[in-house]
Structure formats: structure tokens, C-alpha cells
Amino acid sequence: xxxxxxxxxxxxxxxxxxxxxxxxxxxxxxxxxxxxxxxxxxxxxxxxxxxxxxxxxxxxxxxxxxxxxxxxxxxxxxxxxxxxxxxxxxxxxxxxxxxxxxxxxxxxxxxxxxxxxxxxxxxxxxxxxxxxxxxxxxxxxxxxxxxxxxxxxxxxxxxxxxxxxxxxxxxxxxxxxxxxxxxxxxxxxxxxxxxxxxxxxxxxxxxxxxxxxxxxxxxxxxxxxxxxxxxxxxxxxxxxxxxxxxxxxxxxxxxxxxxxxxxxxxxxxxxxxxxxxxxxxxxxxxxxxxxxxxxxxxxxxxxxxxxxxxxxxxxxxxxxxxxxxxxxxxxxxxxxxxxxxxxxxxxxxxxxxxxxxxxxxxxxxxxxxxxxxxxxxxxxxxxxxxxxxxxxxxxxxxxxxxxxxxxxxxxxxxxxxxxxxxxxxxxxxxxxxxxxxxxxxxxxxxxxxxxxxxxxxxxxxxxxxxxxxxxxxxxxxxxxxxxxxxxxxx
Amino acid sequence: xxxxxxxxxxxxxxxxxxxxxxxxxxxxxxxxxxxxxxxxxxxxxxxxxxxxxxxxxxxxxxxxxxxxxxxxxxxxxxxxxxxxxxxxxxxxxxxxxxxxxxxxxxxxxxxxxxxxxxxxxxxxxxxxxxxxxxxxxxxxxxxxxxxxxxxxxxxxxxxxxxxxxxxxxxxxxxxxxxxxxxxxxxxxxxxxxxxxxxxxxxxxxxxxxxxxxxxxxxxxxxxxxxxxxxxxxxxxxxxxxxxxxxxxxxxxxxxxxxxxxxxxxxxxxxxxxxxxxxxxxxxxxxxxxxxxxxxxxxxxxxxxxxxxxxxxxxxxxxxxxxxxxxxxxxxxxxxxxxxxxxxxxxxxxxxxxxxxxxxxxxxxxxxxxxxxxxxxxxxxxxxxxxxxxxxxxxxxxxxxxxxxxxxxxxxxx
Numbered sequence: 001x002x003x004x005x006x007x008x009x010x011x012x013x014x015x016x017x018x019x020x021x022x023x024x025x026x027x028x029x030x031x032x033x034x035x036x037x038x039x040x041x042x043x044x045x046x047x048x049x050x051x052x053x054x055x056x057x058x059x060x061x062x063x064x065x066x067x068x069x070x071x072x073x074x075x076x077x078x079x080x081x082x083x084x085x086x087x088x089x090x091x092x093x094x095x096x097x098x099x100x101x102x103x104x105x106x107x108x109x110x111x112x113x114x115x116x117x118x119x120x121x122x123x124x125x126x127x128x129x130x131x132x133x134x135x136x137x138x139x140x141x142x143x144x145x146x147x148x149x150x151x152x153x154x155x156x157x158x159x160x161x162x163x164x165x166x167x168x169x170x171x172x173x174x175x176x177x178x179x180x181x182x183x184x185x186x187x188x189x190x191x192x193x194x195x196x197x198x199x200x201x202x203x204x205x206x207x208x209x210x211x212x213x214x215x216x217x218x219x220x221x222x223x224x225x226x227x228x229x230x231x232x233x234x235x236x237x238x239x240x241x242x243x244x245x246x247x248x249x250x251x252x253x254x255x256x257x258x259x260x261x262x263x264x265x266x267x268x269x270x271x272x273x274x275x276x277x278x279x280x281x282x283x284x285x286x287x288x289x290x291x292x293x294x295x296x297x298x299x300x301x302x303x304x305x306x307x308x309x310x311x312x313x314x315x316x317x318x319x320x321x322x323x324x325x326x327x328x329x330x331x332x333x334x335x336x337x338x339x340x341x342x343x344x345x346x347x348x349x350x351x352x353x354x355x356x357x358x359x360x361x362x363x364x365x366x367x368x369x370x371x372x373x374x375x376x377x378x379x380x381x382x383x384x385x386x387x388x389x390x391x392x393x394x395x396x397x398x399x400x401x402x403x404x405x406x407x408x409x410x411x412x413x414x415x416x417x418x419x420x421x422x423x424x425x426x427x428x429x430x431x432x433x434x435x436x437x438x439x440x441x442x443x444x445x446x447x448x449x450x451x452x453x454x455x456x457x458x459x460x461x462x463x464x465x466x467x468x469x470x471x472x473x474x475x476x477x478x479x480x481x482x483x484x485x486x487x488x489x490x
Numbered sequence: 491x492x493x494x495x496x497x498x499x500x501x502x503x504x505x506x507x508x509x510x511x512x513x514x515x516x517x518x519x520x521x522x523x524x525x526x527x528x529x530x531x532x533x534x535x536x537x538x539x540x541x542x543x544x545x546x547x548x549x550x551x552x553x554x555x556x557x558x559x560x561x562x563x564x565x566x567x568x569x570x571x572x573x574x575x576x577x578x579x580x581x582x583x584x585x586x587x588x589x590x591x592x593x594x595x596x597x598x599x600x601x602x603x604x605x606x607x608x609x610x611x612x613x614x615x616x617x618x619x620x621x622x623x624x625x626x627x628x629x630x631x632x633x634x635x636x637x638x639x640x641x642x643x644x645x646x647x648x649x650x651x652x653x654x655x656x657x658x659x660x661x662x663x664x665x666x667x668x669x670x671x672x673x674x675x676x677x678x679x680x681x682x683x684x685x686x687x688x689x690x691x692x693x694x695x696x697x698x699x700x701x702x703x704x705x706x707x708x709x710x711x712x713x714x715x716x717x718x719x720x721x722x723x724x725x726x727x728x729x730x731x732x733x734x735x736x737x738x739x740x741x742x743x744x745x746x747x748x749x750x751x752x753x754x755x756x757x758x759x760x761x762x763x764x765x766x767x768x769x770x771x772x773x774x775x776x777x778x779x780x781x782x783x784x785x786x787x788x789x790x791x792x793x794x795x796x797x798x799x800x801x802x803x804x805x806x807x808x809x810x811x812x813x814x815x816x817x818x819x820x821x822x823x824x825x826x827x828x829x830x831x832x833x834x835x836x837x838x839x840x841x842x843x844x845x846x847x848x849x850x851x852x853x854x855x856x857x858x859x860x861x862x863x864x865x866x867x868x869x870x871x872x873x874x875x876x877x878x879x880x881x882x883x884x885x886x887x888x889x890x891x892x893x894x895x896x897x898x899x900x901x902x903x
Binding site: 171174200209213215 | 633634635636637658662665666668669670672673695696697698700701
């Protein structure tokens, strides 16, 4: 979205030629049932990135469910996310390092198992998201490779013999779904290969009466084979997670891993986005202190709006509020000089002397100009959502229902939010999907810019960072201006 | 009508077949987790409900039952640890692992269509609905799902329970149970207006229904048309018309029946058939109406299940041989093969059993003193055939388990 395209190319071009180990592929197919744990050495950085990149995808899948996306929408969104964070190419893609892609996929899965095996709830959500990811990949797989994958595992199904098919001909035919045209359906049926499995392995097909049952065996047409595989995958992961949960206590010894795992398991709360930097530094020179007030009304997410409003009202913000808001503005593109102007103006009730002594240092510090000179990133939704010492959290999470409703109306009614939208938003809040609620508000308040329901902040992505929200909002404002300019040039 | 606590206590002390229940639940002689980790719950006087009880043996269970003297007690799933130690189990370490697959069919769900009685009432005539349901369900489960260890139990008033004890059935997860119920459920919770969920956009009925349609059609003409006369009054007829998807036919039938309000259901059904025949053979309208006719037959005769009972492993169901608190009748096992002859009114009540016990007491007392102690009290009452039925059922399960054990010797040897 942010001109990341060019960068990717250079990365690929400069990739070192990879060595094929021992002449055979470690990962023969794109699809993986994750039977064996990765047994190779990795760096702690690799550990973290593999996990976080995968988590981004799983979190997006989960919020898709919360947002009632259709299967097709979910597939598009997931595939886009996968291409971005965890590309997984088929064997035919010669140009890519498929071995290392698959290695990362393998690795990420197992690390997240560690992070998500700890509670019933986390396990359930992880299994659901992973199975969905598997389904998306399975559906998108090339036929030959899917066959290869299916042959590589024993799924324990019994092919139905010709005689058996003949015996149950009428029953099978009448439960065969296919073309609306009877002749075509019959033709397809005659060519169809059937498999027998215990009915318990295809509960979804049984529930919808899409198979024929006899003596506890389900007769599954070849087309529905995937159902067996999905269920197998689900059961497999479920069992593996339970085993992992029992093993986990032994991991305590490694002090480096536990904090990472702890963090990861919270990633589901708000989607994942560790840092948000202003990639092009776009607004660098244009953003002036006096523009902030106007921008906040147009483009800021609720959490930043409330900080801004209370700053304007009280002419003051407490330390953590300043930190949260200040870093947000920094990443938005406010230079340190402008930031000092902005805060000085806002803190109108104190003397210059006091400001210089007590506040200026902190502002410069957050820009990496004082102290340890670290370039602090702005706080992500995850950090804002997790209760810390900060007294300014995410309004969707920390406000009471009544407060949130009235705040939503007073903040966004001029941007097109009506009380009719509230029940939907509140339902998401109630379900704990705070970022989904925020995303929905974004969609509603940007509907005049052509943002439709389900689109999120572009490509169906959910809000995971306040800066991402603001950047997208500002970006949506731009094309119009450019459009007009072009007309004039022409 | 309600049996007094004294009556209940005597019943538990002398008649309730704890041993047979134990064998049935435990699947073998030595106590296994199938019994010791099984939840029992008691309903005490004053609607006090006592959950998560568990016992090491049938004597243990009997002792507790006699001490608490519940109005009834229920059987739940087998948990991952003993339910009575629930509080000491580690977090997340207590969950249901096994459970008979159970079904509950209740007359209440038939209220919209039965014409003989309503609500709590039940007579021999409306029992026909239940027996039709038992036929269909029993066959479906045996043939389609391949389960064999089925125990049908009269609920004591106006319903019937089914307990399936096959190993595979016990092991079903909630998700699989839900799927199975979805497969079997065709009529949603007795909501009359709702369209059947049979065809799924398919032209013909699913094979599972097609194969029982003939049977249902027989029940339909005997029970719905001849006996219950379901379309006899105006409401019933209107319900039928609602289900016919052809405005022309509906109009024709309505006019016809308005002139003859008391026309019998059998004749009305015949009228409907005649109307269908007015359309040319093979025409779209005719096949639509034929399909609708099949749907109506199914709608009126197919078992109406209480799905929630079957879906979750942790659902509790009243134990066989309990006393129904309102009728005083015993929840006795029923043979599905002779279900048509079963008359709920002839099921012994607790009062009757105690009388029988008193009457036989005098004649057998002498023998007992001479050392013939082994004869159980229940065998001297009309409870005998029912207990024997459960005993035989338990024996069958135990035989099956033994066979399996022999086939797969313990790997640790």
C-alpha cells in the first residue's frame, strides 16, 4: 500500500543463490500437515518474525469471521495478506526460494503452537484460524500439487469398488450434488470416484446430508474429499496442541522465549502490528502544528481523538497520554520543531520556563534526540489495548457502554455516523472485537470517500495501529485532489 | 398422585435394580471409569438439585440414593476425573470424555398435530406417534450409523428416551453429535409453519428418507388420516393447505371442503391426490405437487427430536427405572420390535409394585427363612420383565466389550 513494491524487488534480486540440500526437497509440497517439529537452529529474530508474520494472517482470518465476510472475501483478503507476509509459492514458481518460504511457514506454525496451546480458548481459536488458512491454501493449490500432497499421506480412506457403487447406485445418485442440468449431473456422477470413511470423519458433510451413509460408513464423492482432509487437519492440530500444552512447562527454562510467547498470544486481541512507521515520510515537511486540530477531526481514530480533545479542553495531558499522543504525531509526520510548537501552544497555562524545563526534554527524548537516543515507535493497538500504567487506553475497550455510545455519536456524527450504526458497533465491542469495532467506524465515517463495508482500511484489512488508521484516512483524501490537478493539466 | 417419600424409599431399597444399571453403564464386571467417573445428579424434594455426584460401585450408589431419597436421579457423562473430586481437579482438567448417545422424543412436540389429547395427556392413540418415531429412528440408527446397542426407555409420562452404548457412539465429540442430529433432524422443534429442510435444493429426497417413505406413508394413512383425522376440522385442513405450493389446487380444495366441513381426512387426502392427477404426467406442476405430498407425509410422521439433548455430552438424562414424579410410573425399557403393542397405561406404578411386593411377601417369607435368600425382590413383581430386559441388554454390551478385548490384547504384555 505504501509503495513497498519496489523494495521487495530489490530484495528478491539480491537474494543469494540457494543450495539444494542433498538433492531432494525438504518440503515437497506447499501444503503441510505439520507432522514433525522443525529441528533446525534458528536465530531469535527469525523465531520472532516467523511467528509474527503468521500471526498477522491468523488475526486477519479471525477478524474476518467477526466481520461476517463471505468465504470469497475472506479468501481474497487472506491471500493478499499471505502474499505480503508469508508467501508460499507452488513448485512451479522457479524464481522464488520456495524452500525458505516453506521453512518459514513450518517454523511459524510451530512457534504459534507454543504460544496458543496454553488455554482452551486460545487453542480453539488457533485451530479455527489455522484450519481456515489451510483451506484457503488447499483451494488455491494447483491440481497436480494437491494430488502429490494427498498421495504423500495416508488419509485412511477406502476406495469404493465398482460393484459397491453399483449396489448403492440410486442412493448415491440422488445425493449427488452437481450441475443443475440433469444429464450433466448424471454424467459427472458416473465418472465420480467414491471413497468410504467412517462418518465421524466428515461430520460437516453428514450434518448437511451431503453424503450417503450405510452402517456407519460415509460414501464421499471425490469432489468432497477436501472435507475429510480439513477435518483430519483440525483433529491433528487439536491433538498436537494438547500434547504441546502438556510439554510447555519444560520450556520455562529458556527465559528468552517466554516473553515472546506471552506477547504472541496477546496478538489475537488486536491483530498484530508491531511497529508502524511512516514509510515515505510523506507529510514530513507539510505537517504544521496548527494543522493538527483540523486533522484530528478528520482523520484520527477515536483513541487519539479523545487524547486530542482532552488536551484542548484541559490544556494538559498526563505523562503517558503525552507519550501515546506524541509518538502518534511523530509517526504521523510532525517534525520535532513543530511538535514543540504544538505542545507549547497546547499547554497554554504554564510558563515558558516551566515548559522548557519539564516538557521540552521529554518531547525531544521521544524523537530520539535526548537520553539513549532511541527512535521510539508509536504505540500499536495491541499496546493501547493491554492495560498498562497508561490511563488512556482504547475507548472501545475501556469506556463503559453508555460513555462509548455517546462519545461515538458526539465524535463522529458529523462524519456520517448515526445512532442506527451503534448496535452493530456495540455488538463487536461486546464480543471483545475492539479493533473490528474501530474498523467499522472507519468504514462508516469514510463511506463518503467510497469506503464500503468490509473493505476496512484497504484490501479488507482491519485497524491494528492508530497511525495506520490516520494514514489511510489521509490517503483517501488525497486522490481527489490529485484527480482535480490532473484535469487542470490536461 | 405424587409418590410419598416413604414409598420412594421402599422402592429404592427393595426394588430399584442398581446392579443392572451398574452393569449397563459400566460395560464390565470390575468397576471401570465408565462408572466411577460418571456423573449422577439428584433431584431432591423442594427442587434442590445436586450435581456432580459419583460412586465407586452400585452399592455405593444405592447407599447414597437411599440416604438422599431423591424424587428422581439422572445420568450424565463420564468425566476426565471423578465428578465428586471436581473441585480438586486442576484447571481445565475436568471435562466430559465419554457419553452414551442419547435421544429424547417428547409428545409435546407433537401437540400441533395430534388431535386426541394435548399437553401432559397421553393415551394409547397418541402413543402411535411415538411408536412411529421409534420405528424410524431405530432403523435409521442401526442401518445408517451402524450402532447396535440401543436401549429404548419409556420416560414415565409422554415420551421416550434412547440410549446408545456402542463404543464408537460413546466416543462421539459434541461436533459429531451435532452432525448426527443434523442428519436426523428434519422437522425443526415442532414449528409447524417452517418448511421442511429435506431437499436441500435437490430434486429428489435424500436416500435416507426415500427408503423410509413407504413406511411413513403407511403410518400416515393409518395414524394421521384414519385415526387422528388431522385434517378433519377447519384448522387442520388449513394447515394442510398451507403446505401445498400450488395456488390453483389450494383454491379448488378450499371451495370443495367449504361445502362439506366435516369431510374426513381420508377423503380430503384423496381429493388432494385427485387434484394432482389433473396435471399431465411428467409435467413440472405434477412433480412439484408429488414432492409436496411426500413432504407433507414426512412432516406429519417423521420423528420430532429434542436436538439439544443429543448434541452435548454433558446433558443429563433421567435414569431408567426412576419413578415419574407426576404419574408414579416407572421409566421402563421398551422393546422397539413390539413398540406398537406397548401401552403406557399398563406400565407399573410405584404404588402397584409395592402392593405386589406386600402380596407376595406372605407366600415367600417362609422360603426365605429356609435360606433361599437369593431371589431379588423385583423378581416377585411386574417389574421383572423390564429388569430382565435391561439385564439382557447389559449382557450383550458386556459380551461385545469382552470380544473386543480378546481381539486386541493389551499391548503392554
